[in-house]
Amino acid sequence: MxxxxxxxxxxxxxxxxxxxxxxxxxxxxxxxxxEVSAQRxxxxxxxxxxxxxxxxxxxxxxxxxxxxxxxxxxxxxxxxxxxxxxxADITHPAALARMQPPPLDVTAATELAAAVLNQSLHAWESGPFALELDRWVVARLAELAGYDPEEAGGTLTPGGSVSNLMAMTMARDTVLAEKTGAYPFQGGLRALDKTPVVLCPEGVHFSIERAVRLLGIGEDNIVTVPLDKSGRMIPEEADRLLTELPEDKVAVALVAVAGSTDLGIVDPLPQLAEIARRHGVWLHADAAYGAGALFSPKLRGLLEGVELADSITVDLHKFGWSPASSAVLLVRRAEALVSFGLQPTTCLSADDDTCAGYIGLQGSSLQTTRRADALKIAVTMRTLGATTMAAMVDACHGLARYAADRIAREPRLELFTEPPLTAVLFRYLPQDGSDPDAFNGRLRRRLMEEGRTLLARTHIAGDDGVSRVYLKLMLLNPETTPAQLDAVLDDLLAAAAEQDGAGQG
Incomplete structure (x- = not known):
């Protein structure tokens, strides 16, 4: 035929x-x-x-x-x-809204090569070298985080949300298996005589709540740990909540923030690790954004104790100058990845092929077909090198400090706090009696609609406990200059004064 x-x-x-x-x-x-760039x-x-x-x-x-x-x-x-x-032109100095760093030229070329070759990681025959590269990149990043690369494991993921979902899956399965003798993926949660709970600080990334919902634990079984005045989780409160947990509850995870996306806050990881170990609870560190500090000897101390976590979320497409998606989930003990490898199919992992070394990665990920994202990560990091990566991180941090100092000097602007990383939160204080929240929301939309500046916004509670709207500058382009930042803030102040004078809240 x-x-x-x-x-x-x-x-x-x-x-x-x-x-x-x-x-x-x-x-x-x-x-x-x-042509488009020249017209912008x-x-x-x-x-x-x-x-x-x-x-x-x-x-x-x-x-x-x-x-x-x-x-x-x-x-x-x-x-x-x-x-x-x-x-959005993420190379423009006024593109300050989101965690989208400008990728390297060589990385863009690498993406083309990856697309042409179209390798996958689920089976050996789908990407022989890609598999080895993936394993090598995971091992080296585990080493960078402070893990023992001989014992650690991990996988590349589409992003921090999937990484957090996988971390919560491993936490649920590992802890419940240790405490009940049975994996919940066998009998399900209904077979348990206790209700699993997850402890996390207020304001944890929404993907943790979504993961808990998807895993059948339920949002009602999230236990919120109080914060201190700096916004960090209070270890003594986490210890108390775990100690006082009712008999019909079993804690499976303690989630720590290791560089919050708004304030760059890092919870006290060493103390939390000790508490988690004592109570037999999985400690997960969400360092999707904060992991960028690992590249800087100056800032690395902010993540002290991250190597004590059972799992770490890292997004190199946030603070690593690699294009999306370049996300990694690192695990202190590779055997925890058993949560994703219980149903091998004959066509992908026949015993004789496995014994001969024809091993894919379908058993360590939520995905089967999976892009070889390790290639662009390796190319980015090899091209830049440790010295340049450190200088780029420090440059972005310096820009954030510069912006914060400038904002603090402006009488009509209110700085929320000094930035530990590269996010700067502030708001304009209108004089016309307008509601500041509505005023700043409108100001942000106006600047974006006019194509002048791309800003983010967030809600943050102050010392009085009241949540307010703040604008956010996200500085991830090390080539941005202080003069360009001044121009952005000058333009924002001019637009805000015009809006203020018009009485438009």
Missing amino acids: STPAPGPLFRPAGTHDGLESVRTLVNSAIDILQ SGPVPPGGPEGARNAAAQVLTGPLLPEDGTDAEQVLLDLVRPYAQWS
């Missing part, structure tokens, strides 16, 4: 002819990106959500899958150009 040929539009990228076509198309794409006047075009929707409506017409295909260069023009025009 004959089958129709796919035709000239099907050009596999990895063939000789395909690679030549890739070269041509990449040059076309770069031409588009350079701010971190995003003016117009806000309506402008983005209108731009999309003009381009995204017709079917996604037309009857007949289109020339590849024309498709690039049709889709890549508006995509670039309406992308």
Whole structure:
């Protein structure tokens, strides 16, 4: 039986002819990106959500899958150009909203190579070298965090939320198996005579709450540990809550923050580790953002004790200059990954293949097919080196301190606190009697809608316990200059004064 040929539009990228076509198309794409870059006047075009929707409506017409295909260069023009025009320019000094550092040129080229080769990590035959590279990167990052690489393990993940979900899964399974003699993934939670609970500080990342919900533990079984005046978890309170836990409850995890996304707060990890060990509880350190401090001898002390945690979440696409996704979950004891390896399939892990060394990584991840993200991480870190990485982290920290000092000198601006890492929280204090929360929310939206500045916002409780809206500068571009920061703040103050004078809250 004959089958129709796919035709000239099907050009596999990895063939000789395909690679030549890739070269041509990449040059076309770069031409588009350079043209768009030259036309930019701010971190995003003016117009806000309506402008983005209108731009999309003009381009995204017709079917996604037309009857007949289109020339590849024309498709690039049709889709890549508006995509670039309406992308946030994360290299712009006024792009200060999110944890999206500018990736390296060599890393962008690496992403292209990874896409052309399209390796996966679930089976040996899907990515022989990619598997070895993945294991090596995990081992070296475990070493960087202070783990024994011979005993530690881990996996790359799509992001911190998945890392936290996996950490809570291992905590549930490991602790309950130790305390009850049975893994909950066998009989389920309903077979237990006790209710699992998770302890975490107030304001922990929402992904922990979501993980607890997905795992069947339930949000009602999160026990909140009080904080001290600096916002850090109080170890004595964690110890008390664990000691006074009712007989029908069993604690499976104590979650510590190791660099909160708003304030960069790090909980007292050494004390919490000792308490967790004494009570037989899994200690998880969420260092998705804070792990960047590990690259700086100056700031590494902030994460003292992180190596004592049973698991650590690390996002190198936040504070490591690697493009998303470049996330890692590290585990102090590799055997805890058994939570994800209980159902091998014959086609992926036959016994004789396993004995011969044909071993994939499907048993250490929530994912089966998985991109070889270790390649871009390795390229980024090898290219920069430890000295440059440290200098980049310190430069961003210095910019945050500079911004905080400038904000503290402005009579109409209120700095929340000195930044331990690279996030700066502040707000404008209106004179027109407007509600400050509504005023700052409107100010942020106006600056973004006009394409002038991209800012984040958050709610933070002060010493009086009242939660208020604060604006946030996230400084992750070490090439930003103090003068550029001054210009951003000058522009913000001018816009706020105009809004204040107009009485628009």
